Amino acid sequence: MRLSFGRRHLSPSPALTILMLVLCVLFIALGRWQWRRGHLHAAEHAQFERGAHEVLALGSRPLTQVPDDQRVSVTGTYDPTHQLLIDNMSYRDVDGYQVLTPLERPGGRMVLVNRGWVPFLGSRANLPDLAIKTVGPVTITGRVGNLPAAGLASGRAPPPEAGPWPRVTSFPTIAQLSSVLGQPLEPRVILLDPQVADGYVRDWHPPGIPAMQNFAYAFEWWSFAVAALVIWLVLSTQKPKGGG
Numbered sequence: 001m002r003l004s005f006g007r008r009h010l011s012p013s014p015a016l017t018i019l020m021l022v023l024c025v026l027f028i029a030l031g032r033w034q035w036r037r038g039h040l041h042a043a044e045h046a047q048f049e050r051g052a053h054e055v056l057a058l059g060s061r062p063l064t065q066v067p068d069d070q071r072v073s074v075t076g077t078y079d080p081t082h083q084l085l086i087d088n089m090s091y092r093d094v095d096g097y098q099v100l101t102p103l104e105r106p107g108g109r110m111v112l113v114n115r116g117w118v119p120f121l122g123s124r125a126n127l128p129d130l131a132i133k134t135v136g137p138v139t140i141t142g143r144v145g146n147l148p149a150a151g152l153a154s155g156r157a158p159p160p161e162a163g164p165w166p167r168v169t170s171f172p173t174i175a176q177l178s179s180v181l182g183q184p185l186e187p188r189v190i191l192l193d194p195q196v197a198d199g200y201v202r203d204w205h206p207p208g209i210p211a212m213q214n215f216a217y218a219f220e221w222w223s224f225a226v227a228a229l230v231i232w233l234v235l236s237t238q239k240p241k242g243g244g
Contacts, residue, residue, distance in 0.1 A: 012236035020232035024225045031221035038214030041206075048206035055141050060107060063188045066144050069206070074111070074190065075139045076103040078198070080132045082181055083166040084112075084159055086148060091201055095120040097168070098148065099130055099200060100189070102181060103140070111186040112177065113140065116200030130166055132198050142190040143204060147174065 048069045056066065058074045066072055078101055085097035096119040100112045118128045148171060158176040159169035167180065178185045194202040 009237070012232065016232060016235060020228050023228040027221045027225035027228065031218040031225070034214045034218035034221060038211045038218065041209065041214055042211035045206045045211060052143075060105075060109075062109065063111060063144050063186045063190075068144055068146070068188075070144050071141060071193070072144060072190070073139055073141045074103070074105060075137060076105040076111070077137050078103055078113070078132050078134070080130070081165060083130050084172075084177065084180075085118075085127065085130075085166050085168045086172070087157070087168050087170040089117055089148065091117045091119075091203070097128070099166075100177070101130070101132070102185075103190070109186065110181075110183055112189045113142065114145070114189050114191050115198065116192060116202040118200045124168060127166060127168070134198055138198075140190070140192060140196050142192040142196065144188055145191040145204075146188055147172065 047067070050069070052069075052071060055071045055073050058066065058072045063072075080101065082102055084100040086100060087097055089096055089098045096117050098117055099115040101115055103111050103113045105111060115130075118130075121128060156172070157170040158172050159167040159180045161180055169176070174185055174187050191204050192199045192202055194204075
């Protein structure tokens with residue numbers, strides 16, 4: 001192919017053209033993927049904000065009947081003798097744990113309450129004090145959520161079946177926690193509200209990065225596609241030899 005534009009002509013090589021097309025298709029596809037993820041994260045953030053507007057009294061209903069991120073109030077009794085520490089949890093670049101405490105609801109239903117983040121004390125043999133000051137039935141508020149999820153399967157470690165409490169685990173499943181506690185658990189957890197007593201650092205956020213960051217990545221990938229096209233045009237355009 002050869003096209004002339006005044007004193008210049010476009011004569012791209014087939015190999016360069018194929019490379020440009022492959023790169024443009026790849027960059028456009030990556031941009032569309034980031035754009036879709038941006039809309040997904042925008043919906044998650046909107047749901048997170050909607051859940052904060054009112055507190056729903058849970059009563060005897062299971063958590064499965066309540067949307068994720070909805071704030072609820074629930075009554076029960078903490079079991080301070082069988083607590084769990086989720087390892088590899090950082091807050092503001094400081095290593096630590098998230099504290100899971102069983103809460104027995106009326107009727108025997110058991111739910112885990114995530115009471116927040118505590119710092120790592122320098123040794124797995126030196127675990128933080130997880131004492132609960134409140135004795136007897138309590139009414140707490142918090143968001144309906146899920147256990148932290150591992151990015152890689154190699155990061156998961158179930159809690160030990162025997163040994164002293166609290167027990168340390170890394171990205172466990174509800175089934176694994178039910179097994180070590182010896183009783184069924186509700187499939188979701190309660191993320192304790194920051195103002196409720198007997199909690200630690202609770203700075204809950206919706207999952208994933210902000211939607212605008214995904215949209216920025218999308219435009220970045222699309223700009224790479226434009227850059228690839230411009231480079232192809234520059235490399236494929238030649239001045240005629242000779243002449244002034």
